[in-house]
Amino acid sequence: MARIVKAPEERREEIIETAGRLFRAHGYDKCSVEMIIREIGVAKGTFYYYFKSKPEILQAIVDKTLDQIVEMAQGVADDASLSALQKMEALLGNSHIGNDDGPEVAEMLHLPENRALHELTNIQTILRLSPILATIVEQGIAEGEFDVERPLETIQFLFTGAQFLTDGGMFGFTEAELRERRLVMQSVIEKALGAKPGSFHFMNPAGTMG
Amino acid sequence: MARIVKAPEERREEIIETAGRLFRAHGYDKCSVEMIIREIGVAKGTFYYYFKSKPEILQAIVDKTLDQIVEMAQGVADDASLSALQKMEALLGNSHIGNDDGPEVAEMLHLPENRALHELTNIQTILRLSPILATIVEQGIAEGEFDVERPLETIQFLFTGAQFLTDGGMFGFTEAELRERRLVMQSVIEKALGAKPGSFHFMNPAGTMG
DNA sequence: CTTGACTGACTGACCGTCAGTCAGTAAGGA
DNA sequence: TCCTTACTGACTGACGGTCAGTCAGTCAAG
Numbered sequence: 006m007a008r009i010v011k012a013p014e015e016r017r018e019e020i021i022e023t024a025g026r027l028f029r030a031h032g033y034d035k036c037s038v039e040m041i042i043r044e045i046g047v048a049k050g051t052f053y054y055y056f057k058s059k060p061e062i063l064q065a066i067v068d069k070t071l072d073q074i075v076e077m078a079q080g081v082a083d084d085a086s087l088s089a090l091q092k093m094e095a096l097l098g099n100s101h102i103g104n105d106d107g108p109e110v111a112e113m114l115h116l117p118e119n120r121a122l123h124e125l126t127n128i129q130t131i132l133r134l135s136p137i138l139a140t141i142v143e144q145g146i147a148e149g150e151f152d153v154e155r156p157l158e159t160i161q162f163l164f165t166g167a168q169f170l171t172d173g174g175m176f177g178f179t180e181a182e183l184r185e186r187r188l189v190m191q192s193v194i195e196k197a198l199g200a201k202p203g204s205f206h207f208m209n210p211a212g213t214m215g
Numbered sequence: 216m217a218r219i220v221k222a223p224e225e226r227r228e229e230i231i232e233t234a235g236r237l238f239r240a241h242g243y244d245k246c247s248v249e250m251i252i253r254e255i256g257v258a259k260g261t262f263y264y265y266f267k268s269k270p271e272i273l274q275a276i277v278d279k280t281l282d283q284i285v286e287m288a289q290g291v292a293d294d295a296s297l298s299a300l301q302k303m304e305a306l307l308g309n310s311h312i313g314n315d316d317g318p319e320v321a322e323m324l325h326l327p328e329n330r331a332l333h334e335l336t337n338i339q340t341i342l343r344l345s346p347i348l349a350t351i352v353e354q355g356i357a358e359g360e361f362d363v364e365r366p367l368e369t370i371q372f373l374f375t376g377a378q379f380l381t382d383g384g385m386f387g388f389t390e391a392e393l394r395e396r397r398l399v400m401q402s403v404i405e406k407a408l409g410a411k412p413g414s415f416h417f418m419n420p421a422g423t424m425g
Numbered sequence: 426c427t428t429g430a431c432t433g434a435c436t437g438a439c440c441g442t443c444a445g446t447c448a449g450t451a452a453g454g455a
Numbered sequence: 456t457c458c459t460t461a462c463t464g465a466c467t468g469a470c471g472g473t474c475a476g477t478c479a480g481t482c483a484a485g
Binding site: 218219220221223226257258259260261264265 | 433434435436437438
């Protein structure tokens with residue numbers, strides 16, 4: 006086949022992007038390395054020139070996705086013009102707050118049913134996002150809006166429950182069941198953070214009924 | 216090879232038991248069907264005579280494990296001589312309550328690092344144990360010990376967080392980090408269920424310091 | 426008490442697929 | 456010209472899964 010040489014960084018990105026798209030479409034297990042290289046038009050060896058193994062590219066995809074999410078979240082957390090609750094809404098809410106071009110966390114994390122990719126992403130998301138959310142909680146405590154002793158650990162616990170329970174199709178909940186879970190999550194989060202009931206109303210938008 | 220015929224039920228149990236042991240020891244992915252059948256001393260076809268695929272036996276193992284856990288939990292829940300908090304302690308605590316022969320939930324769930332097996336077990340555990348725990352919470356409400364609006368959904372959320380955060384090695388926490396998580400979990404659970412602070416002290420035994 | 430049709434647990438050679446390897450080749454700068 | 460680096464693709468070994476066939480046991484008919 007015609008040999009096309011690209012800058013290593015560009016090739017690497019190309020492989021990550023293509024593999025990520027195929028994994029999301031068909032699932033990690035169902036995607037062979039063969040599929041990925043055929044889609045790009047390179048040889049098997051090229052893939053293994055850039056990645057040691059198939060699991061390694063999975064990690065690379067997760068890392069890249071997480072970098073984007075973390076950057077966005079950090080941007081919100083650093084915005085001095087927002088209150089803690091406004092930041093929470095920007096990161097956890099279902100509606101946009103100001104700019105429409107950046108999708109919020111909940112949307113970016115919504116990947117299809119894919120055990121390996123999903124679980125890895127969930128765990129990494131929780132570990133990397135929790136510290137950021139914790140600083141927001143601390144801001145909320147300073148504002149007199151929240152009242153918790155250990156923001157980081159509390160956020161981590163709540164976030165884990167939320168992430169695994171309602172994300173992806175792991176539990177196989179219907180849309181109605183998910184709505185009830187989100188309702189309860191709001192109430193538990195408010196109690197756990199010592200926030201006023203209803204503070205996290207944005208988690209359950211009063212959308213179209215029926 | 217010498218042909219040894221067994222009663223189908225016995226053979227099925229033998230395969231489940233052996234596969235489960237090997238999966239726990241080496242992990243689902245690292246165990247080939249070849250390994251399992253060599254250990255038992257039967258042919259490849261025998262395995263596929265009893266199970267349609269490798270994933271199917273994973274499900275069978277999880278089902279069997281869960282049946283045992285659920286039975287035990289139901290036994291505790293049905294014990295009319297116990298208060299709601301005593302039942303919670305029996306199921307979630309780290310110390311035994313009466314009989315020493317039956318290991319409690321936390322112990323039975325403590326499987327080694329094994330993505331596929333672990334995640335499936337976690338999800339199924341939460342789905343099947345939550346209704347039982349919810350009835351205990353309702354008993355607690357009747358006893359004036361708890362105060363929650365939606366016991367089932369609340370339990371499910373809390374249980375999910377607890378299960379995924381502290382079980383197995385998913386998050387790679389150290390023992391000290393785990394202890395802090397358990398401390399926070401206790402406090403959040405008490406707040407979420409409307410229980411008195413300290414009610415769930417059994418989740419954090421005042422063990423040997425240092 | 427035979428005999429022979431029948432059942433179903435069990436066998437193991439075989440297949441297709443896939444992750445991963447490696448000896449070698451083209452491209453391009455020094 | 457030579458060397459480094461990006462790239463090639465035939466190949467390997469292992470794995471999950473298949474299937475035509477084997478064989479011990481059962482039971483009804485003769």
